[in-house]
Amino acid sequence: MGKVPFFAPTLEERLETAVNIEDFNNRILDDYDRKGSAELEADVQTARSIIPAASGSYRDFSYIATEIPLYDPSNCVGCMECVIECPDTAILGKVVEPDALQSELDQVDDSRDQRMLRSRFADTQKYFSTFEKKGEEGGLFGIFIDPTKCKGCAECVDACGDHQALSMVTKTDETLKQFQETFDFYNQLPDTPKRFISDRLLTDMMLSPDSLLYVGGAGSCAGCGEATALRMMTAATGFVHGPENFGMVASTGCNTVYTSTYPYNPYTIPWANSLFENGATFGMGVRSRWNQMGWEGKKLWVVGGDGAFLDIGFQSLSRMIMSGMDINVLVLDTQVYSNTGGQASTASFMSQRSDMAWHGKELKGKRENRKELANICMMHPNVYVAQTTCAHFNHFYRCVMEANEYDGPAVIIAYSTCQPEHGVADNAAMKQAKLAVDSRAFPLIVYDPRKGDTMKERLDLKGNPSVQSDWYTIRKTGETIDFIDFARSEYRFHKHFLGEIESPKITAGYGEPSPELLASKEERLANWRLLQELAGIKSGETAKVAPVKQSAAGSEAAAKQKAALMAARKARKASTSGDEGGAEANKQKAALLAKLKAQKAQK
Amino acid sequence: MKVSEAPQRRSIHYIEYRQTENGEWISEKFHADCELVMEHKIADGEIAQIEAGERPDWTILGLPEIRCNGEVIKEYLEH
Amino acid sequence: MGSTNGSHFPEITTTMDGAQSVVYVEAKITQGACAYPITSSSKMGEEYETYVADGVTNLWEQKLQFMELESEHSAASTCEGFALAGGRVTNFTSGQGLILMKEVLYTISGKRLPIVFHIGARALTSHSLNVHAGHDDVMGVADCGWGMIFAKNAQEAGDFALISRRAAEDSDTPFFNVQDGFLTTHTIETVVLRDDEMMRQYIGKPEEKLLNLMDTANPLMVGAVQNQDSYMKGKIAQRHYYDQVPAALQNAMDEFNQLNGTNYSMIEEHNMENAEYAIVAMGGASETAMATVDYMRDVWDTNVGVVNIVAFRPFPGPIIVEALKNVKAFSILERMDNPLAQSNPLTTEVKSAFVDAMNGAPGYSKIDQVPKMFSGAGGLGSRDIRPADFISMVENMRAKESKRFFVIGIKHDLALSVGLDPDVRPEGSFSMRGHSVGGFGSVSTNKAIATMVGELGYHVQAYPKYGSEKAGLPTTYYLTISREPIRTHSELNFVDFVPMNDTNAFHTTNPFAGLQEKGMIFLQTPMTDPQEVWDAIPANAQEIVRKKHIQVVALDTKAIALEEAPSPQYNQVMQGVVLLGIFLSKVPFLQGLNMAEEELFDQVYKVLDKNYGHRPESLRANLNCVKRGYHEVFEIPRGIIEITSIVRSLPLAEN
The missing domain is CATH 3.40.50.920 (Rossmann fold)
Structure with a gap:
């Protein structure tokens, strides 16, 4: 200690010490990848654990999966749904003008390669014929796979669906090389000209580089529903407001673990995490300082899971909403603590099996109702609230755009399929999210205070099928979809189906639903009817739903205790007023009074 | 089940080009792990390549197995 | 008034408590504060917010921000966010609040955000709730990677706000500036305020010293996850920052000493x-x-x-x-x-x-x-x-x-036996202990007296006795005046003047405890005849008065308040301020001042303005109360005291 000469570093030196981006990208990433972390010095740069933007693009998942999507251009209509739904930014689309494509192709030596690359493009009606008809040059549309980002979940194949333009194909060393070369070619092509990106077609926004603010390379599970939500939120914000006007705060959870595990950062925007429960108020600090700097127009998003916002960080969220600050919140609602291995959250569905709400011999999964964060948020003044899913991409994008436009707090709760905890397949994110809406497990909600003075005007349930009815009836077939159908499709409910398990596939539940699951269905219906009532669609029917019975075990114990207490009270009353306890207390009181009297007399 | 079966992976086993009795060519993608068959819309020039024993351009990437009227095409076998 | 030796900058000497001393500095140098109320630091947050409510700007003409959160955890989190985006921010907390924020303290130091938090150190609810001084809370967070310095009085609390800020920003390490809850936070003392230009130079403009790590032009990821391969490296690499902290703090003290003529050290x-x-x-x-x-x-x-x-x-x-x-x-x-x-x-x-x-x-x-x-x-x-x-x-x-x-301080097997408790106040000190009732405005009056006396160039120390109980109950307040700095932070056991606005004081407490020979008491009384006043005093009290040659003064402050209050809501609260007039008129300590009455009341007006806000009608009424106290207070003549023959047994205990 003593008198050591001290020279405080300058601001520039401070930043240099905090993170040297060039050195990080050139040395650290490379050494980390090739030599392993152990070879890297514990130098001062690591002290703050700062990761420069987009380092995730350096990460290579080529050898993760055995399969990769194969694109069939002649079947493609250019709907972009595969690009939207990919959780890893591994599948991208581009529209190229024919001359621009040709001049790039001319630089390819091998004629077979040339043919391969040319064959990636389709002259779709959307980008070619429609434009040609208008007398404009049409564009060629192509879909490209980044083999370093693809985890082989095949979500894109499901997103493509009936268009049948995508299938998976087995990877080999040779084809991997081909895929890489093809993707390099994609990167060399100019950006999609602006004229092909329609402002009215929200699905097109991912053609713009301004929308691709999540570069992939994150360690999320294959097919992760959360990652898609993050990509879509960043896309809709960046596309409208520009990537330079956007920052993110993340509450600890799966999202921070897969996006910020050193040294890979999938974001191209400023991002910060503090803790699990404080995202909203941590964000308030950033917002406050940004506003002080004159950055009122920049968009700040706070993201986190249902644990972060419904449970541990609930009060912090409520506090933020009441501040009226222009902060948007994206709740990645997986209805379970995904990050810690799948424990029940208050967002879990009733009867859902999870850790800490196990389906055992006596207790059959979660006994409590699902907490409806959207409903609670709506009761705060002046807040935009939405419940949406990535499968309803137009709805999702619209909610994000409206949240950004809303001058005040906004909360968007996104249904996020969690493959391991829901017990569904890697390619099921979109499908299950859609089913969650169809089955009233997770209704679509938009609550916009700008729409009017009444609840009815503000609350919009558009997008939910058969919005007037209790359950969704498929017009073509006359079949009704209810919560049981949803439960049947996910392993987290499988123990509620009492019949023989006929199928070896884990995602199918057969047999009759259990009473607990039926109670859960009633609970979902009550929630749906409440929303219908608030939205002015129907009124007065919520009361008809029988109150949901809590688990017998729980209530029996409580009833026993209550009976015991009542008996005790009765016994006490029955005995004379001078029972032992009372007598002792009275004695003490009398003694104290006497003492006080004596004291006073002495004075 | 009225709710469709749980999603299954759709991995290509082979792609078949087949000439029907009336001389029309059709193409289908057969998937290995399920019974799914997808139709492939045949583009210009593909049939000429098939008849020449070559794989159509769009299948150069990924190199899926191509069958023509039941026979595996030459170029696939070379690989 | 006056300047201490050795400073290169003009200084103003004033009276304020430790909380105000800190906030005076922070409102000048920070850009924002976040807090959640908790005794004894609430006062700091409240005071800071008043600056914000008044639209006050800092030394760089930037408007201050204030956020009251819903918990200390969030208050700390909001500070973290504000600082991450390059803002200079502070927070005020105590006790359980500090422990509740502990989790956030680590993430703040981990990100190397050089924030300064001010702590009114307080006991923890480790067996029962206690809102008073203790170091349990700060020791509970002593190992969160923050610097921690302890102020021993209001002057240091303010000076250390500057020193800790400078050291923090020079070493990219957050700091706690700790003072004892109530004992320092709520004790009014004589404080030298540092000059604006000195602070501007010493601390520097925030934008020139702080990194914005939420900069959209330079997007970075902060707060990452690290596994077995990386975590330890980063943690150990933080020593780069910590190794600089001793030199940075030493340097901050040395430079402060040079600029202000102080002598602070580790x-x-x-x-x-x-x-x-x-x-x-x-x-x-x-x-x-x-x-x-x-x-x-x-x-x-x-x-x-x-x-x-x-x-x-x-x-x-x-x-x-x-x-x-x-x-x-x-x-x-x-x-x-x-x-x-x-x-x-x-x-x-x-x-x-x-x-x-x-x-x-x-x-x-x-x-x-x-x-x-x-x-x-x-x-x-x-x-x-x-x-x-x-x-x-x-x-x-x-x-x-x-x-x-x-x-020490209790009876227990481990306790040391206590003997003599000497009066270690500075030579010639004058101390007052007032007995009043919550709501009579006496605590404010005590402050006003302290301010007044401070303005006259004396060192002062004033505080009420705080309990966690609410208004309507007896309150006690203390004041010491001295020509020398007052260094004792103990309860006053030696007093020279005991004003009793509480007519029940004779029954509920011993107003003579520690009252010195030839001391003085003041009695609130509806009576105007000295003999009647004297006769109403309990006999054993009369005995003490006579034996110790105590001077007795009296006045019906309640009646004055009733007459002067501009509206009925002031009836109660204005009783207290009359005492300021009595104090100025009767306390021998001030009799050497030789101030003209007009000059004296000009001073009083300034002090009332500072302490009672700006409503002209209440200000006027308060001034009238003081003037009437000054002129109308009357003394029980020695003759009356001496000739009283009633002597009773059971004298009150003398301390």
Whole structure:
């Protein structure tokens, strides 16, 4: 200690010490990848654990999966749904003008390669014929796979669906090389000209580089529903407001673990995490300082899971909403603590099996109702609230755009399929999210205070099928979809189906639903009817739903205790007023009074 | 089940080009792990390549197995 | 008024409490504050917010921001966000609040955000709730990677707000500026305010010193996850920052001393030259210890020194060893108790510093023997720490049979026996203890008197006795005036004037406790005839008055308040302010001033304006109350007192 000469570093030196981006990208990433972390010095740069933007693009998942999507251009209509739904930014689309494509192709030596690359493009009606008809040059549309980002979940194949333009194909060393070369070619092509990106077609926004603010390379599970939500939120914000006007705060959870595990950062925007429960108020600090700097127009998003916002960080969220600050919140609602291995959250569905709400011999999964964060948020003044899913991409994008436009707090709760905890397949994110809406497990909600003075005007349930009815009836077939159908499709409910398990596939539940699951269905219906009532669609029917019975075990114990207490009270009353306890207390009181009297007399 | 079966992976086993009795060519993608068959819309020039024993351009990437009227095409076998 | 020696900048001497002293600085140098109310630091957040409500700008003409969150956890989190985006921010907390934010403290230091939090150190609810001073809370967060310095009085609280900010920003390390809850936060003392230009130069413009890590033009990811492969590297690499903290803090103190003529250092040694014994403490108790050892030196010729630990983090081990290595023994007094540890925290650190010195560890001059070490707990939950306690600690060190671990202030097997409790106030001090009722405005009046006397160039110390109970109950307040700085932070046991606005004071308390010979009492009374007033006093009290030659003055302040109050809501609250007039008229301490009445009331007007806000009608009414108190207070003539023949037994206990 003593008198050591001290020279405080300058601001520039401070930043240099905090993170040297060039050195990080050139040395650290490379050494980390090739030599392993152990070879890297514990130098001062690591002290703050700062990761420069987009380092995730350096990460290579080529050898993760055995399969990769194969694109069939002649079947493609250019709907972009595969690009939207990919959780890893591994599948991208581009529209190229024919001359621009040709001049790039001319630089390819091998004629077979040339043919391969040319064959990636389709002259779709959307980008070619429609434009040609208008007398404009049409564009060629192509879909490209980044083999370093693809985890082989095949979500894109499901997103493509009936268009049948995508299938998976087995990877080999040779084809991997081909895929890489093809993707390099994609990167060399100019950006999609602006004229092909329609402002009215929200699905097109991912053609713009301004929308691709999540570069992939994150360690999320294959097919992760959360990652898609993050990509879509960043896309809709960046596309409208520009990537330079956007920052993110993340509450600890799966999202921070897969996006910020050193040294890979999938974001191209400023991002910060503090803790699990404080995202909203941590964000308030950033917002406050940004506003002080004159950055009122920049968009700040706070993201986190249902644990972060419904449970541990609930009060912090409520506090933020009441501040009226222009902060948007994206709740990645997986209805379970995904990050810690799948424990029940208050967002879990009733009867859902999870850790800490196990389906055992006596207790059959979660006994409590699902907490409806959207409903609670709506009761705060002046807040935009939405419940949406990535499968309803137009709805999702619209909610994000409206949240950004809303001058005040906004909360968007996104249904996020969690493959391991829901017990569904890697390619099921979109499908299950859609089913969650169809089955009233997770209704679509938009609550916009700008729409009017009444609840009815503000609350919009558009997008939910058969919005007037209790359950969704498929017009073509006359079949009704209810919560049981949803439960049947996910392993987290499988123990509620009492019949023989006929199928070896884990995602199918057969047999009759259990009473607990039926109670859960009633609970979902009550929630749906409440929303219908608030939205002015129907009124007065919520009361008809029988109150949901809590688990017998729980209530029996409580009833026993209550009976015991009542008996005790009765016994006490029955005995004379001078029972032992009372007598002792009275004695003490009398003694104290006497003492006080004596004291006073002495004075 | 009225709710469709749980999603299954759709991995290509082979792609078949087949000439029907009336001389029309059709193409289908057969998937290995399920019974799914997808139709492939045949583009210009593909049939000429098939008849020449070559794989159509769009299948150069990924190199899926191509069958023509039941026979595996030459170029696939070379690989 | 006046300037202390050695400063290069103009200074203003005023009176304020430790909370205000901190906020005065922070409202000048920060850009924002976040807080959640908790006794005893709420006052700081409240005061800061008043600046924001008034649209005040900092020294760089930037509007201040304030956010009251819904918990201390969030208040700390919001600070983290504000600082991450390059803002200079502060926070005020105490006790449970500080412990609730503990989780966030780590993420703040982990990100190297140089924030300064101000702590009114408080006991924890580790067996029952207590809102008063203790070091349990700060010791609970002493290992979160933050610097931690302890102010012992209101002056230091403000100065250390500057020093800790400078050290924090120079070393990219957050700091706690700690003062004792209530004992310092709520005690009005004489404080020299630092000059704006000095602060501007010393601290620097935020934008020129702080990194914006939420910069959209330079997008970075902060707060990442690291696994087995990386975490340890980053954690150890943080030593780069921590290694700079001692030099940064030393430099911040040196530069402050140069600019302001102060003499701050990591530890403060008092009377340590040739000291045989020493007392080691942190916070306000150190200063009481200093006053006590001076008394011991001057009156008993005993050589006892005091080492006040200013910097607990970074822990200045080598300097402490240098200061203490030559004494026979020293006793460390700590405001907390952690029985399962090797020792309480400061003792543990001092012991290990001595072991390092014995081993000749790097940074230490090798020593061959270690003084005898004693450690004790005292002042928990603001149990009074008195000069007598320090004397007993010295006796304990000298005794053959001594307690290696001891407690003070309570009766217990571990407690030291307490003997003489000398009056260690500065020579010629004047102290007042008022008995009133919550809601009578007496606490404000006490402040006003302190302000007034401070303006007249005296050192003051004023505080009410705070309990956690609410209004309507008896309250007690204290004031000491002196020509010298007042260093004792104990309850006043020696008083010269006891005003009783509470007519029940004779029954509910002993108003004569500690009242000095020839002291004075004031009685609130509806009576106007001195004889009647005297007759109404309980006989045993009359006896004491007569024996101790106590001067008795009286007035119906309630009637004055009723007459002067501009509206009925002021009837109660204006009783108190009349006392200011009585004080100015009757306290012998002020009689040497020779101020013209007009000049005096001009001063009073200024003070009322400062203390009672800006509503002209209430200001006028208050001034009238003071004037009437000044002119209408009457004394019970000595003749009446002496001729009263009723003498009764059962005298009140005299202290």
